[in-house]
Amino acid sequence: MCGIVGFTGRRQAAPVLLSGLKRLEYRGYxxxxxxxxxxxxxxxxxKSTGKLIKLEEKTDHxxxxxxxxxxxxxxxxxxxxxxxxxxxxxxxxxxQGSGSGPVESDVVGVHNGIIENYVELxxxxxxxxxxxxxxxxxxxxxxxxxYYYKKYKIGPVDALTRTMVRVxxxxxxxxxxxxxxxxxxVARKDSPMIIGISEGESYIASDVPALLNYCRSVYYIDNxxxxxxxxxxxxxxDLNGDEIPKEPTEITFSVEAAEKGGYEHFMMxxxxxxxxxxADTLHSAVQDGRIDLGISEETLKNISQIYIxxxxxxxxxxxxSQYVLEELTNLxxxxxxxxxxxxxxxxxxxxxxVVVISQSGETADSLAALRQAKTKGLKTLAIVNVVGSSIxxxxxxxxxxxxxxxxxxxxxxxxxxxxVAMYLFALKIGEVRETIEDIAKYLQELESLPGxxxxxxxxxxxxxxxxxxxxxxxxxxYIGRGLDYAxxxxxxxxxxEISYIHSEAYAAGELKHGTISLVEKGxxxxxxxxxxxxxxxxxxxxxxxxxxxxALVAIASYGYYSIEDCADFVVYIPKTLPVxxxxxxxxxxxxxxxxxxxxxxxxxxxxxxLAKSVTVE
Ligand code: M6R
Numbered sequence: 110m111c112g113i114v115g116f117t118g119r120r121q122a123a124p125v126l127l128s129g130l131k132r133l134e135y136r137g138y139x140x141x142x143x144x145x146x147x148x149x150x151x152x153x154x155x156k157s158t159g160k161l162i163k164l165e166e167k168t169d170h171x172x173x174x175x176x177x178x179x180x181x182x183x184x185x186x187x188x189x190x191x192x193x194x195x196x197x198x199x200x201x202x203x204x205q206g207s208g209s210g211p212v213e214s215d216v217v218g219v220h221n222g223i224i225e226n227y228v229e230l231x232x233x234x235x236x237x238x239x240x241x242x243x244x245x246x247x248x249x250x251x252x253x254x255x256y257y258y259k260k261y262k263i264g265p266v267d268a269l270t271r272t273m274v275r276v277x278x279x280x281x282x283x284x285x286x287x288x289x290x291x292x293x294x295v296a297r298k299d300s301p302m303i304i305g306i307s308e309g310e311s312y313i314a315s316d317v318p319a320l321l322n323y324c325r326s327v328y329y330i331d332n333x334x335x336x337x338x339x340x341x342x343x344x345x346x347d348l349n350g351d352e353i354p355k356e357p358t359e360i361t362f363s364v365e366a367a368e369k370g371g372y373e374h375f376m377m378x379x380x381x382x383x384x385x386x387x388a389d390t391l392h393s394a395v396q397d398g399r400i401d402l403g404i405s406e407e408t409l410k411n412i413s414q415i416y417i418x419x420x421x422x423x424x425x426x427x428x429x430s431q432y433v434l435e436e437l438t439n440l441x442x443x444x445x446x447x448x449x450x451x452x453x454x455x456x457x458x459x460x461x462x463v464v465v466i467s468q469s470g471e472t473a474d475s476l477a478a479l480r481q482a483k484t485k486g487l488k489t490l491a492i493v494n495v496v497g498s499s500i501x502x503x504x505x506x507x508x509x510x511x512x513x514x515x516x517x518x519x520x521x522x523x524x525x526x527x528x529v530a531m532y533l534f535a536l537k538i539g540e541v542r543e544t545i546e547d548i549a550k551y552l553q554e555l556e557s558l559p560g561x562x563x564x565x566x567x568x569x570x571x572x573x574x575x576x577x578x579x580x581x582x583x584x585x586x587y588i589g590r591g592l593d594y595a596x597x598x599x600x601x602x603x604x605x606e607i608s609y610i611h612s613e614a615y616a617a618g619e620l621k622h623g624t625i626s627l628v629e630k631g632x633x634x635x636x637x638x639x640x641x642x643x644x645x646x647x648x649x650x651x652x653x654x655x656x657x658x659x660a661l662v663a664i665a666s667y668g669y670y671s672i673e674d675c676a677d678f679v680v681y682i683p684k685t686l687p688v689x690x691x692x693x694x695x696x697x698x699x700x701x702x703x704x705x706x707x708x709x710x711x712x713x714x715x716x717x718x719l720a721k722s723v724t725v726e
Contacts, residue, residue, distance in 0.1 A: 111197075111221040112136055112183040113302065114319050115283050115293045118310025118340045122179035123171030129312070129319035130161055130181050135368045136316070137514025138183035139191035139497070143168070144198040144217045147176030149290050152217045156196040177340075178291045180283050180313075182219035185514055186496030187393075188227070189244030199248040201255030203240040216255040218284030220247040221315055222300040223511065225278035225392050250276060254284060265294045269335050270350050273298065278392065281315050296335035299385075304328045306357070309341035317360055317367040326357045374713045376517035376607070380699050381566060383525045384559035387692065389511035390526040391533070391555055398549060400537045402530070404490055404506040409541045412488070414461035417444040418478040420723065422520045422602060423466040423527060428595040429691045430464075430531040436688050437539040447474035448726075451481050463489045464534070468515060468523035469722035470498025477726070479503055492530045494523050508534075517714045518721050519607050521699050524599065525562075528692050529555065535688075554686045558693070561683040565696040572697055575662075575678055576704030582633050585610060586624070586654075587698075588617040589637035590647050596637045596691045600698030607716050608706040617650035630658030635698075638665040638672060639682065639690035651675050664694050 112133030116125040122145050130141060141164045142156030153174055157163040161183070168174050182197035189195040202214035224230070227246035230253055235241070239252045253275065258268035265286045272282075279299035286294065295302055295313055305312040305324035314320045320327060328343060330336055334353070337344045345355045362371065372378040394402055415434060417427035427444035434442045445453070447465070451474060463482035467475045470493040479500055482489050491504035494512050501507045510526035532555060539545030579585070585604060587597035597614035604612045615624055617636070628634070634654050638647050651661055652675060663669075663676035667684050682693040706713045 111185050111315070112138065112319065113219055113221055113281055113283050113313065113315035114181040115179070115295070115313030115338065116311070117178040117291055117293055117338060119177055120310070121171065121175070122177050123168055123174035125312070125323070126179050126181035127161065127165055127171050128322060129314055130183050132318040132322070132364070133183055133314075133316055134161060135516065136183070136185070137516065138185050140186075140193065140196035141181070141183045142196045142198055142219075143174065143179055143181040144212075144285065145174040145176040145179035146285060146290060150176070151213055151287060152198075152285060154198055154200065154212050154217065156193050156198075158191055158193055158196065178285065178293065180217070180219050180285060180293060187223060187509065187511060188246045190497040195243045195245050197247055199243060199245065199251045201252050215287045216251055216258065216284055218247075218251045218254070218282060220250055220283075221281040222279035222298075223389055223393060224250050224276050224280065225396065226276065230276065246278075250280065250282065251284065258286070265289060265292075266335065266337060266346050266350050269294055269296050270346070270348050272296075273333060273335070273348060279389070283313060291340060293338045294335065295330065295338065297330050298332050302330045304330065304336060304338060304343050306341055306343060311338045311340060311343060313338060318364050321360065321364050321367060325360045327360060328355050328357050373707070374517065374703075376519055376521060376703055376713050379515055379517055379522045380696075380703065382513070382522045383696070384562045384566075386512045386522045386526045387529050387562065388559045390529045393511050394508065394530070394533050395552060398552060400533050400540070402506075402508045402534060402537055404508070406541045408462070408488065408506075409538050412440065412460055412462040414458040415440055415442045416450070416457070416461055416463045416482070417442065417466065418447045418450045418463060418475060418482070419466040420447050420472050420474050422524045422599055423468060423472075423475070425595060425599040425602065426466055426524060426527040426531060427464075428598060429528065429592060430535065432592040432595060433532060433535045433688045434538070437535045438542060438544050440538065440542070445478075447472070447478040451477045457482075457485055457487060459486060461487055463487050464492060465489060465500055465504060466492045466527050466531070467498075467500050468494045468512070468520055468527070470495045470500040471722050471724050472500075473724050473726050476500055476503070492527055492534075494526065515721075518716055518719045519603060519702070519713075524695070525692060529558075532689060551686065554689060558685065558689065561685060561693055562696055564683055565693060569700050572680065572700045573704045576701050577708045579633060579701065580608065580610075580705040580708035582610060584627070585612040585633045585635060586620075586628070587612060587614040587635045587637070588620060588647070588650060590617045590643040591640050592687065592691060593617075593637035593640055593643065593647065593694070596639070596694045596698070597635075599695055600635065600637070600702070603699055603702035604705060606719060607702055607713050608709055608711060609717075610705060617647045620650060621653065625654065625657070628654045628657045628659050632659045633662065634659045635662040635664065636676070637694050638663055638669055639694050640687050644669060648672065648675060664697050666690065
């Protein structure tokens with residue numbers, strides 16, 4: 110996710126900003142920039158795409174930027190491709206502010222998060238004579254601050270509070286006002302921001318590692334609060350503009366621990382980011398009850414078949430989506446492994462839409478499958494996490510998931526974001542083809558998913574205890590029917606890729622056609638039971654393996670209490686609509702895999718033989 114730094118003090122700001130940004134590199138980014146002020150002079154803005162080294166080279170490691178007050182940013186693209194114009198800082202004036210040099214603008218700023226109503230705000234600002242150069246939501250919010258600042262002539266704190274009331278979404282905002290040299294203003298909602306003071310100087314950052322070289326005593330800004338930062342001094346305000354008292358906190362942990370947000374591994378950090386990622390992905394596509402995935406209703410009306418193509422966990426999302434699309438729409442759907450699809454001699458329906466799902470947007474087989482589909486004249490939609498990646502650029506339509514950078518090799522949050530994107534895709538098709546009557550009911554249920562995931566995460570100690578027993582097992586089966594089978598595919602992959610325990614996912618009804626011969630006393634079988642109409646059928650299959658000595662684990666929806674007669678260990682998941690159950694059932698599976706791998710002492714974030722992005726065939 111994007112990183113923010115800021116400094117105001119006696120020293121030259123740019124080298125301090127660069128060293129802070131370096132500390133945030135682990136979060137992933139695709140461009141970077143700084144704005145520095147020298148006394149009353151206007152801010153000088155420098156930006157570049159790619160690695161920080163380019164920004165360092167452009168500024169001779171910060172030496173060419175004079176001034177002791179500045180802001181810096183590393184950007185992970187969410188709105189608009191990773192280009193210099195889209196990189197932060199953005200300026201309020203009608204100028205690009207994208208090159209190097211002083212920028213005549215009243216407000217200059219950087220932002221983390223997502224402004225959900227930026228389209229509506231942009232239209233308002235256009236009517237008031239503002240021009241836009243980037244495709245970012247950030248440029249909109251900076252110009253909105255400027256608008257209120259000038260309209261009411263009320264000073265920075267009030268301009269910010271008015272902006273905060275007007276925008277929807279999440280933000281950590283850091284801005285400088287031309288009329289207030291040596292001062293930085295910050296505001297936040299649902300996106301972290303901290304301020305450190307040391308020896309007459311002040312430091313701002315979106316994350317602790319950026320500050321640890323300079324200070325250990327920091328102030329945390331709470332939601333819907335803002336701050337005025339001067340050298341060695343900070344004042345906090347609430348949304349009414351009233352000053353509020355705040356006490357600093359002493360940071361005792363190391364840089365490494367701070368990078369992982371206090372978690373032992375990136376995978377665990379990313380597992381815990383899932384409620385936010387689900388909400389962000391949902392809100393980026395749904396405005397006032399309308400779903401917009403960047404593909405026209407006309408196109409969705411006219412397709413006669415859907416092919417979903419992907420690899421690994423993204424393929425598992427595709428398998429789940431097949432069940433969801435079959436339930437909610439009247440379209441035939443096939444989900445294919447990209448590595449197979451690209452060489453199949455399939456008789457493809459010319460009116461089909463090919464949906465390629467990929468976190469990285471660079472997976473070689475998925476990219477080849479996309480190109481193959483395009484060569485055959487089929488329309489293509491990419492569901493991708495990395496903005497500007499090859500698959501995103503080459504597809505006819507693209508919808509970006511909002512998982513942010515995923516560092517652990519085993520995907521968790523990107524998988525959850527892809528699921529939400531595909532639910533919305535199914536709902537949109539159901540809406541335009543009139544196979545869904547009450548879309549609001551589904552959207553309301555999607556809104557409740559983040560809270561339900563939180564509840565599952567709150568109960569993780571029980572799974573940790575169980576995983577320590579499971580970690581001695583050599584082989585595990587995951588079984589389920591229908592959508593539960595698709596969930597099992599992901600549970601099984603998660604376990605084997607990080608713990609190295611052999612595991613297989615089986616359609617529960619298929620076990621007796623051969624594989625059941627492997628079940629003996631003590632064999633562990635994990636069942637997923639979230640689909641009401643298939644519950645009893647799966648229970649019968651559980652009884653079959655139990656009678657051959659299997660130890661049974663059930664991941665079941667609340668209410669299926671009779672499962673306790675059969676299973677040795679039960680994890681209940683909150684109730685949801687059956688089509689969305691994968692988003693909940695996968696959480697205990699991720700946790701079991703994680704804790705089993707930790708118990709076995711494996712390198713959870715970097716499992717052997719695996720790469721985060723498989724760019725070779
Ligand atoms: O970047 P992609 O989503 O295209 O990657 C696809 C697979 O390589 C990926 O999901 C892989 O299976 C993960 N290691 C699963 O955790």
